[in-house]
Amino acid sequence: MKVRIKQKRKEAGLSQDALAKQVGVTKGAISQWEQGATNPSGQNLYSLAKALGVTAEWLLHGKDPKTSAPISDELVLHEPEFVDDDTPLGPDEVEIPYFREVEMAAGDGRTQVIENHGAYMRFNLPRLARAGVDPKQAACATVTGDSMEPIIVDGCPIGIDKSCRHIIDGKIYALDHGGMLRVKRLYRLPLNRMRVVSDNHIEYPEEVYTLGDPDAPKIIGRVFWWEVFA
Secondary structure, eight states: OHHHHHHHHHHTTOOHHHHHHHHTSOHHHHHHHHHTSSOOOHHHHHHHHHHHTSOHHHHHHSOOOOSSSOHHHHHOOSSOEEEOSOOOOOTTEEEEEEEEEEEOGGGSSOEEEEEEEEEEEEEEHHHHHHTTOOGGGEEEEEOOSSTTTTTSOTTOEEEEETTOOSOOTTOEEEEEETTEEEEEEEEEETTTEEEEEOSSTTTSOOEEEETTOTTSOEEEEEEEEEOOOO
């Protein structure tokens, strides 16, 4: 990542100080990122990508550079709001149901992933339309753990397109794995198998499953949005 940050900064004709002002961090932070001493994450990662005219994915992995569309328009639907009351919807809003882990009946400690346990998230209809997501097929959830850092951090809300359950290599999906709600990148493999990959691959090694196997995760849908915390 450090090489790509420095490369794009120089291509943009920016000094470390000028880039720092655009991202909203100190010059020292830019210097540390370019040296590889630390890496940007969360909002800093997206702000840096936007300032350099690329995507966060390209900074992280060297793939899929973007030079035109703002990063915020690709990934961030601003100010989502969890709703559990009767506040009227705005004319351009829709409520989508919420996935969560709950304990199954009989109190045996087992869990299951269910949809809409009394909570919704409000989304802006035009933004859903730009993402190509049918509101009737949309749902949301909250990520737990650090397996997808630095792209998606612990506690981030995500948007899920339930209509997309086929595997597009490298895309992020919400999974029901034995009653656990997991968020991972998926890749197809021969013989009807799939790779399950975490962005934090050092702490979370990749897994391989045969599709349809009882022990394999079930695909809830593709993650089309996640909130970026400041």
